[in-house]
Amino acid sequence: MGAIVNTHQAEAWNGYEGGHWADHHDRYDAVNSGFNDPLLRAAAIGPADRVLDVGCGTGQVSRLAARLAPHGHVTGLDLSAPMLRRARELAAGKGLANVSFVQGDAQVHPLPADGFDVAVSRFAVMFFADPVAAFANIRRALRPDGRVAFLSLQAMERNEVGAVFGAMLRQLPGGGPAGGRAAGAGPESLADPARIHEVLGAAGFTDVVTVGVEAPQVWGRDTADAAAFLGAWGPVRHLLGGVAEPVAARAHAALAEALRPFERPGGVRLRGAGWLITATRP
Template identity: 65%
Template sequence: MRGIVNVEQAEAWNGYEGNHWAGNHDRYDAVNSGFNDHLLSAAAVGDGDRVLDIGCGNGQVTRLAARQAGRGHATGLDLSAPMLRRARELAAAEGVANATFIEGDAQVHPLPAAGFDVAVSRFGIMFFSDPVAAFANIARALRPGGRVALLSLRAGDGSELEPVFAAVRRDLPGLVGGARESGAREPVAREPVAPGPDSMSDPDRVRQVLTGAGFTDVGTSPVDAPQVWGRDAEDAAAFLGAWGPVQHIMRQVEPDAAARARHTLTEALRPFEQPDAVRLRGTAWLITAIRP
């Protein structure tokens, strides 16, 4: 792929995973939008600011940042053509004229030097094959004194999705947990420092990566938010079962094991049913830093 070095992720997000996210943008936003206030409060986007949204996906955060920027502008950058198409459609439908969406690899994309005041990301930073290179490129794109506000998973630290996954591991032994925007872009059977949901879940590693890329004043704060996974346990289980990492492993096991896993998943979600939705607590790190 031209201009892409993070080839494995580009293939995933231009295949099944990206199409599923684009086709279910409202559901994935329901999972992750509870974190929006944490992110945008930390970003402190002001009127006239130029905002870069890294791994923007279907563009909800880009659109929110664009509205907050007023006379400014928000640019969403992502590897996924299907999600970028959806992002452009949604921006047009909502009348958000000061948002632009670009297909590219944040590790190498030729972003304008000092072209942005603030960079944000809602769970889009865990999938770089070379995170120091990616953040160095982002730092170059920020003006001196520019800032970042980012979300990454706080894996296994109070997330209610983890016990749900634990219940189905007997039938899906490759399922270790994780999420991109609390939904993993691929299975998590790998080392935490490799691209994947857990790659930025250690605050020490976060500080190491960002300082290595030239940022200062790196901070990590734990934040929680409710995540809506479906109308009821059956609906939530069907959605989770079609989600990339779960679907990947379902395809590798015997049909009986997959059927048992779907039943177990449904029952594991029942304790989280509320009158209007299935809600689970999600956990994340809110990361802030300054480009000196």
């Protein structure tokens, strides 16, 4: 792996967080896969395209892109060694020979100049420590007139899981950590379309368009299963690990109770909302 400047995210994704995603890749894909179709439609991947999947994780989008580009190639780029190990295993299990995975920091990784026709990303671009630098690096890796299709998260109040987290946070001292859209890396860092246009424009992209998209997110088989899964998710585990056990128990109970109204036959489904971002390298 080359240079890393996004050290906080590298630590998380090569520690517990990345291991949990690698071990439960099918569950995280169940949460996010409803967004695959709009993302790939916007990417318009051709049969011979060279595709860069930024923050590819365990590689579901990479594998889908590889099937759309049977005469091209897909490169998945991610910080997380455990997630990339799982991505390679899953791609090999599908017999996909036109996809490869590279560990690296999108902000500084030496991507080949003009090496890709299209870049995609499913909910990874919010975690860049320096988003302008990262998007500029991606732009340089695209051929002239190359295109991007990225997904970022809308504000938590637009996502039903936000209300679930809110119920949990209200049980913590002071209502939990301060929320809102952070200026730096984080789930809501690109929740404002004006900020998206500002960042991509500064990185040298043109024709920037943001379109709201929604999809159901399956968090578990039933309320108990979904609550256990969310309770083991890295940020929640870290948050509840820092408070007394009775407080953590009350917070977990509130989490489960908030999930209960979303239980339906076949699973616990919450509405997710994201921004589908498209742009062009001039």
